[in-house]
Every structure is written in structure tokens, then in C-alpha cells.
Amino acid sequence: MRRSGRPSPRGRRPQQDMGTPDSLGMTPLGRKTAETGINFTSTTRFSRGLTFIRTHTLFGQSPARRIIPQTSLLQENADPQKIAFLLRKQWTLYSVTPMYKFSYGNLKEYSRLLSAFVAAEKQKGLAVEVGNDLGIKVTLSALLGLKGTDQDQAAILVQIASRSQLPVENAEDRVVWSGWFCCVSGDDFLENVPEDFTCLSLFLANGAESYTTIVGTWFQKTFDCCFSRLTISPLNLAWMAAMWTGCEVDSHMAATELVFSVPCLPQTLDISYAIHPEDAKALWDTVQKTPGEVTQEEVNLFMDCLYSHFHRHFKIHLSATRLVKVSTSIASAHCDGTIKILHSKHLIGVLMLLTELAISQIQ
């Protein structure tokens, strides 16, 4: 059955069989989700921050609208070098349940314990690196500046470095694996978190998967939490394509590229659809109505426009295929749950979205 590519006509307000949000940002009561059309009622709570309006995601459904922060929200105490370290790397995403009795004051102790654990696991022959058992050093440190609101917990960076083999003094250790926990503007999605728990719901890892497993195991055992791979649905990828295409980028605009995978064929077929960044942004600007806010309808219209232009040339219905990867000037994301962030200016915005996805996966 082919999906008809017709978008909603312009001018129609988004479907709302709910109460209007008031000035304090109270979230609506019942909501028709774009995907399933089933009505849910939710309990609401006042959001503590007056800065943004938030909608409560229910059972992993995508919200009717999302906010894009227009300016860089990196807080002043961010270390530019550490932030630069996070950019232009491919990170694998995980969602983490709240950690029990995690203390920021014990980071040195945790480093020591984790180092010992990693060394022990390596001797079991589980780790990948061979011939480099002259000392593995693990450090946990706070990553300052990666907060959306003051209620967010500070981000934590974990790094595994192998001690330099050179006999030279002060020779640099080589970082072989990195992982960081963060939670950006997550407090509005998290209700009534008890005191002993720390919510760092998003975890990003770069390096050998064996190390990721070891570190994850230690955190799970020590803080009684649970890691799971965070996959990104085609719907959320479409959101990312729309939201990130609209972001202002000062330097080096990259094409907006969408990669589709065609299922159910005897041969696999991948279609890459890359649009010149200026033209993609021009299209998005005519679709988006309220600056700083994106609705589901706008995302659908944007995608339908792209599908229809494609169909005109090739007679292929992209809507019947599966969107697996999105790349823009801001960041690129793959449905397997990997991400690469390219600009520090939009780092917080991207982390905000990922935090939301992580938390809705936990629920």
C-alpha cells in the first residue's frame, strides 16, 4: 500500500484537543500523538523554569512541538578545550537509568576503583588491546558547562588512557576510550526523583566496544543503574533533519543529507539525498512559522516537500523507505544510535534533544 504524500494544507493549526498552555508553562492535559492517534491523559506538573515551555513525552511518543534554543547555551564555566574534544567525534548513544548514591566528591576514588576493575577485566582476556598491559589509567572528571538548566546534574567525563611506553618523562598518555554522562534540560521529564539518585540519563561512548562494556558493567554494579543502547527512530531522525537544517551556521555550511535504506528487496538499495544547505534552509524557512519552535506538522511538511521533489524525478516513493541517517552542518545522526556533533554553538541544543530521547526510552 503506498502512502500518499499529501501534507496538511497551510494555515491549519496543529490538532489540539487539550487545554491551552498558560503563562507558567503548564503542559496540556490530553494529546493526540502524530504517530498513533491514540488519546492519552497525563498528570502534569508545573515546570520550575520559566524560560521554556515543555511538553511531557508520554510512553516514548514524540511531542507535538519542540523548542530549539537559538543562542549558544554553553555556560560560562565551560572549558573550551574539553568541549572541543567532544566535537567532530562519533559517539555511540546509551540511555542510563538514575544512579544510586553517586557522589561528585568521590570522583578520585571512583577513578581508582574503575582502573582496578578495567585492569582485572583485561587480564581475563576480555579487552581488545593486546600487548599494551603496561598500565591503564582511568580518570573521571566533571565536564563543566553542559547544563541546560540549573537543576541539571553536572556532566561527567570518563577516560581510559594507556600509559606511555616511552621512557621519556612527562610523555603523554594516549586516550584509548572516552565516555561521558550528561543530562541537559532533563529535569522537566523526570518526576519526583528521590534524593539519593543522580540522573545523568544520556551516555556517549567513543572507542573500543569492549571498554564500553567494561565501564558500563562497573557503573551498573556500583550504582545499580542500567545502560541500554539508544536507537533513533526514523520519525526522530526527520525531526533532527528539520530542526538542524534550520539552525544558523556561520562557517562551513554542509549539505543536508538524508540516507534511506530500502527494505524488502532481493538486493539492498541505499539512497542518499543531499540538498545544498542554502536551498534546504530556504525550504525550511518557508515551512517554519514560529521562530524557535518546531511542530510535528512542520516537520511532516518539510519531509513531504523533499519526498515530492524526489518523486517527480525518479518516480520512487521515499516515504515507503526507511530513513536511517541524517547529516547536517550541525550534527549527523544514525538510527543505530550514533551521533557526531560539529559545532559548539549548537551542542546544548543537540544534547537537549538526545536527553529527551534517552529519558523517553527509559520510561
Add this chain to the structure above:
Amino acid sequence: MAASGRRLRGDPESGFTMDETVAEYIRRTVLKIPRREIMEMLTIWDFLSKTQLQTINVHHTKERISQEVVTLCEENCAGIKQAAILDMICEETDSLNLADFKYKFKRSLQTALKNVTINFREYEDNALWIRIAWGTQYTKPNQYKATYIVYHLQTPYVFISSLRSNLPLLCQALVHASNYHDIHEMELRSRCLDSLKDIVFKRYSQTFQTYHPRPLQERNVAPEKVDPRIIQENKREKERIQRVNQEVFGNGLQPKIEFAQYKLETMFKGEPEMDILTEKEPFRCVVKFSSPHLLEALKSLAPAGMADAPLSPLLTCIPQKARNYFKIKERKDILSASCLGS
């Protein structure tokens, strides 16, 4: 025209009948000669008279030329001895051509580049393989990053693989050695050499307008044991799609290519309700299709319901146009492909 089933040919005047096998042999020998060398070969052969040679028009198809030669041979009562001599002349010229090509090619490259390793190998299907390891003025050739070239001497096509630099130099050597005027790069790439040969030599089953479309029942498909209570709602549509697909793609196996890339610079035009982007600037995008066997995958899109049938000519023209890189521009009000350099 096949030789089987043909009677012994006869020349009504002299009563001579040329052996069918000899006729076929001569015909095939002539077919193998490159067009521009035919007259030269026949002259050297010295079996047909000058007046007879003048009746041959080298601008006809090779099939026709070979037929004409056979007819003339009949008039002259050709036997196996003459056929053998013609064959030897062609072989000798072939190998002379080959030796000449190899010599000129090697000399051309080695004059320009001091450090280069060149090797040749001939295969039964008249393919000449050339392997080149490149060095620079100061470094020895890197044997691990060799370039490979396949050249069928009777054809004007060359296939090149793993070339990272020195393309102008290589082109110059090829043109010089093969006695052609010029060489230009086709926008056609694939990992399967045989498929590339099929496409440029047009050896795949091309689709032409089917005047007698085969009904689907003719194919040897075992009837499925379908529950008679199941009714297919869109049976007619499915059959239509199959039929259209066959017309467009043909019955045979598609040549194997791995990707196709389209650079689109057409105006954006969506559904009528979307009055988006009323700008006059083109909507620039690049679309790339990739698959282990692209044409087969495209062929199965419409039956799977993911595309309309017939599929866009932009995709189905790939074998005919022998290219997999396209630049599409808007031409007035009609959407059409203006392929650069084709």
C-alpha cells in the same frame, strides 16, 4: 545470420558450390577485422579483384560487409586454402598491431616517466591486459598500487582500474599507441568488468518495443498452490506493473553496476497545495543510489510497491546511455535530462 540450416551455396553460373563451413569461416574472419583495416587486409590477400573490392562499402554494417565478401568469394570459387591464407594475414596483422601497440605504449610512457613498470598479458577473448606500477622521478615504482587496463584492440574502448594519478600521461600513451585521435572519459563506473563490457559493447538483452508482448503464462513458472478463497484486489495492477517493468528493463539479467549519481539543478515544485518556494532559483541536490546490484534492485522497486511503473527514464536509461553520472537541469518547462558530454 547463422550458418546452421543453410544449404550449400551455389554459384549458378559456374556450377561451383562453396563449402558451407568455408563460407562461414571466411565470414567470421572478416567480422573480426577492425573496420578501418578491412580494405587493407583484403588487398593484401589478393584473392578478390580490384573491381570486386570496389563494390564493397566499408560504411555498411560489419555483418553486411562480411556477407558481401562471402558472396564475392563464391564468384571466385574460394576454397579452404584461400580462407586459411586470409586468416593468417589477419592473425599476422593482429599480432603486428598488438606488437606495435605494446611497443608504442611502452615507449610513450617510459619516455615521460623514468620509473614505471609495464607488463602485458593477452587473453583468449582478444583482451589485452596492461599492468602499470607507477614511480616518480626519485622513487621506484610502487608495485602494491598498480593500475590495470583492459583493451580489446578491435574496439575503441579502454577500461581502467585503480588509477590515482597520471591520467593525462596514460591517455596520451593510449592514443598514440592505438593510432586514434583522441580519448575521453566516459561517465561510467562499476566493479564488474564484464558488465561494463556488456554495456559498452551492447551485449546485454536490450529492450526494444515489444510488438508481441509475451503473456505471463508463457513463462515456466510452476503454478502456486494458492487458496482459492484469497482474492487479490489489485491483480490487474500487479500484472500491469510486471508487464511495464519487463518492457522497460527487458527479460535478461541486468548488467551489474553498483551506483548511480544524479546532480539535480531543477526548480522545486511540490504538490499544488504546497505553495512553497516560489523562488526562481533551482533546488540543488545530489542523489546517489547504491546497491550490490543496482539495476536489479531498481527493477524490483515497482513490484514491491515502492515506485511507480514505469520507473523514471533517468534510471532506466543507464545501460543505454552507458553512464552512471548525470547532471539534470531544467529545460524550459519540460523536465529532461541533459547529459553533459553525451
